[in-house]
Amino acid sequence: MSSSASIKIVWVYPDLLSTYGDQGNCIVLERRAALRGIHTRTVHVRSDETVPVDGDIYLLGGGEDRPQILAARRLRNDGGLHKAREFGAVIFAVCAGYQLLGTEFGGEEGQPVQGLGLLDIRSGRGERRAVGEIVGDVDPALGVPRITGFENHQGVTYLGPGAKPLARVVHGVGNGDGTEGAYADHVIGTYMHGPALVRNPGLADLLLRWAIKDELPPLPESWADRLREERLKAVLG
Numbered sequence: 001m002s003s004s005a006s007i008k009i010v011w012v013y014p015d016l017l018s019t020y021g022d023q024g025n026c027i028v029l030e031r032r033a034a035l036r037g038i039h040t041r042t043v044h045v046r047s048d049e050t051v052p053v054d055g056d057i058y059l060l061g062g063g064e065d066r067p068q069i070l071a072a073r074r075l076r077n078d079g080g081l082h083k084a085r086e087f088g089a090v091i092f093a094v095c096a097g098y099q100l101l102g103t104e105f106g107g108e109e110g111q112p113v114q115g116l117g118l119l120d121i122r123s124g125r126g127e128r129r130a131v132g133e134i135v136g137d138v139d140p141a142l143g144v145p146r147i148t149g150f151e152n153h154q155g156v157t158y159l160g161p162g163a164k165p166l167a168r169v170v171h172g173v174g175n176g177d178g179t180e181g182a183y184a185d186h187v188i189g190t191y192m193h194g195p196a197l198v199r200n201p202g203l204a205d206l207l208l209r210w211a212i213k214d215e216l217p218p219l220p221e222s223w224a225d226r227l228r229e230e231r232l233k234a235v236l237g
């Protein structure tokens with residue numbers, strides 16, 4: 001890897017999609033890249049702005065039902081995220097952001113709302129709200145150790161044949177069928193807040209590896225690793 005590598009991070013719609021500190025996902029990517037001498041440039045794209053198509057990593061956070069519906073409508077009309085996905089960009093989306101990447105999700109009255117169709121998933125309204133800690137064992141193909149997070153959602157998510165579960169649920173609810181999140185190519189969606197990349201450095205490094213298309217030198221144990229261990233212990237005992 002060359003130290004001149006540079007990554008453009010696009011934080012999509014901070015005004016609509018950014019609950020539970022999801023913006024921390026941006027900060028941790030910047031930091032873990034910098035520790036490897038990789039330069040990053042982050043742009044915050046508000047919902048009245050155009051989504052650039054030349055990003056390397058796009059981040060979407062969680063949101064309440066109405067901002068989620070608005071964000072889906074604007075992103076559909078904008079089309080930038082679709083182009084970026086065609087160009088092979090990495091997309092990491094949390095909760096409301098995850099649901100709206102699919103073909104459909106449930107609105108505030110449970111009505112079906114059209115999503116972006118960027119991930120082969122469909123979400124609807126579950127019977128009970130899923131709130132609490134969540135732990136999952138990641139698909140071994142991704143090489144990421146056990147992940148932890150916090151979930152707070154009404155939606156349940158069904159995966160189509162074009163998406164694989166990100167993880168198998170060890171604790172918590174996730175998609176509602178024993179799986180958590182979904183991925184296809186370089187697009188990942190998850191119900192994990194936390195923020196997810198702060199609590200799971202392995203997941204952050206996976207996104208960076210995909211973006212630079214190269215391996216990353218390992219980092220010495222950090223507060224992030226300790227936090228992850230602490231949360232696993234707190235939840236699983």
Ligand code: GLN
Pocket residue numbers: 019061062063064065068094095096097152153154155156
């Ligand atoms: N509105 C969605 C749901 O309740 C997403 C919530 C969130 O992003 N926390 O399922």
